[in-house]
Amino acid sequence: MTEERPPARLATRMSRAIRDEITGLILERGLRSGDPLPTETELVEALGVSRNSIREALKALQALDIVEIRHGHGTYVGRLSLDPLADGLTFRVLHGLGSDLRALDEMLEVREALEGALIRRVAASVPEADLDALDQVTKRMSARAKAGETFADEDREFHELLYRSLENALVTQLLRAFWDVYHRVNHRLGVTDPNPVETAKRHRAIVTALRKRDVARAEKAMAEHFRNLDVRMAELTRHRKPAAE
Numbered sequence: 001m002t003e004e005r006p007p008a009r010l011a012t013r014m015s016r017a018i019r020d021e022i023t024g025l026i027l028e029r030g031l032r033s034g035d036p037l038p039t040e041t042e043l044v045e046a047l048g049v050s051r052n053s054i055r056e057a058l059k060a061l062q063a064l065d066i067v068e069i070r071h072g073h074g075t076y077v078g079r080l081s082l083d084p085l086a087d088g089l090t091f092r093v094l095h096g097l098g099s100d101l102r103a104l105d106e107m108l109e110v111r112e113a114l115e116g117a118l119i120r121r122v123a124a125s126v127p128e129a130d131l132d133a134l135d136q137v138t139k140r141m142s143a144r145a146k147a148g149e150t151f152a153d154e155d156r157e158f159h160e161l162l163y164r165s166l167e168n169a170l171v172t173q174l175l176r177a178f179w180d181v182y183h184r185v186n187h188r189l190g191v192t193d194p195n196p197v198e199t200a201k202r203h204r205a206i207v208t209a210l211r212k213r214d215v216a217r218a219e220k221a222m223a224e225h226f227r228n229l230d231v232r233m234a235e236l237t238r239h240r241k242p243a244a245e
Contacts, residue, residue, distance in 0.1 A: 018057040037075045086177040090184045111178040112226045123218040134207045145196035
């Protein structure tokens with residue numbers, strides 16, 4: 001068995017090198033999301049490797065959303081989203097729930113630190129149009145809460161609207177990834193918001209602070225929103241054992 005390890009390590013290095021060559025080609029040619037890549041035959045000739053090696057490298061890059069393989073049509077530059085990050089984080093959190101909640105705690109700490117910094121940036125300058133849009137979202141939240149419903153879609157929309165004026169696509173994707181992980185875990189464990197009315201109020205408090213252009217108040221409202229998530233963490237603690245079975 002020991003004799004098989006060097007070839008396996010060599011194959012891994014070769015696969016990584018081929019992936020690097022393909023991503024390097026995308027960068028060198030300035031290809032954008034949706035642009036076609038060279039054909040499989042062209043890649044074989046350009047990189048001097050086997051067809052199977054190219055296919056394996058493309059599959060690996062597809063898993064990272066760097067390329068998109070459209071069977072019967074060719075290979076294209078992928079969406080370059082953070083979906084693979086969300087998938088990996090979701091598994092990491094679920095894997096750790098059998099013993100403790102540290103992985104989920106860590107993710108929420110990162111998200112809180114990120115949003116705490118972002119709310120300071122937008123508090124004094126968020127456009128009126130965005131404030132109006134946030135008003136509408138919080139009204140839908142309140143209506144659903146009063147009807148005894150949760151509002152996951154509105155929650156996601158709210159946090160994306162908050163920072164829309166920054167025009168930072170990476171911020172949007174990171175927040176979406178964190179949001180997806182948290183709600184996937186909740187859904188997997190069957191945990192719902194224990195007090196949607198209170199959650200809706202805390203979102204409204206953020207908008208109220210933004211309307212007043214009060215940076216300190218906006219920061220406080222955001223911090224209180226994250227303290228509200230502590231209640232859900234307590235719910236997750238009670239559902240931890242079923243996840244490990």
